[in-house]
Amino acid sequence: MLRDWSDVYSIGIAEIDEQHRGFFEAAHRLYEDILDREGRNAVVEAITFMRDYANRHFETEEAFMREHDYPGLKDHLRQHAAFFRRLDELENDLMIFGPSQDLADRALDITQDWLIDHIADEDMLYSLHVKTGDARVTI
Numbered sequence: 001m002l003r004d005w006s007d008v009y010s011i012g013i014a015e016i017d018e019q020h021r022g023f024f025e026a027a028h029r030l031y032e033d034i035l036d037r038e039g040r041n042a043v044v045e046a047i048t049f050m051r052d053y054a055n056r057h058f059e060t061e062e063a064f065m066r067e068h069d070y071p072g073l074k075d076h077l078r079q080h081a082a083f084f085r086r087l088d089e090l091e092n093d094l095m096i097f098g099p100s101q102d103l104a105d106r107a108l109d110i111t112q113d114w115l116i117d118h119i120a121d122e123d124m125l126y127s128l129h130v131k132t133g134d135a136r137v138t139i
C-alpha cells in the first residue's frame with residue numbers, strides 16, 4: 001500500500017526528514033513505473049533514480065553519524081548495504097520476468113516499507129544519540 005509521508009516518521013532532523021520524504025517519492029515512482037509496464041527502460045530508469053537517491057541520502061546519514069561519533073555506525077552501514085543488495089535482486093528479477101503486480105509489490109516492500117521500519121528501528125537511534133549526547137546540533 002502506498003503511504004504518504006507523515007510527521008510520525010520524523011526523526012527531528014530537518015535535512016534527514018526532507019530526504020526521507022524524497023525517498024518515499026522515489027519509492028512511489030518506482031512502484032508506479034513498474035505497474036505502468038511501459039517497458040524495461042522506464043523500470044531501469046526508476047530503479048536507477050531510486051538507487052542514486054538512496055546513495056545520496058545514505059551518504060548524508062553516514063557523514064552525519066561519523067561527525068557525531070555514533071557508536072552504531074557499523075551496524076547501520078550494513079543495513080544500507082543490504083538495501084542495495086535487495087534492490088539489485090529486484091532489478092535482476094525485473095529484467096528476467098518483466099514487470100508485474102508481484103514485483104511492484106516487492107519493490108514497495110523493499111523501498112517504502114523498508115524505509116518506514118528502518119526509520120523507526122535505526123535512524124531514530126542516531127537521532128537520539130545526537131539529541132542527547134551532542135549539543136552542537138540544533139534540532
Ligand SMILES: [Fe+2]
Nearest residue numbers: 061118122123
Ligand atoms: Fe539509515
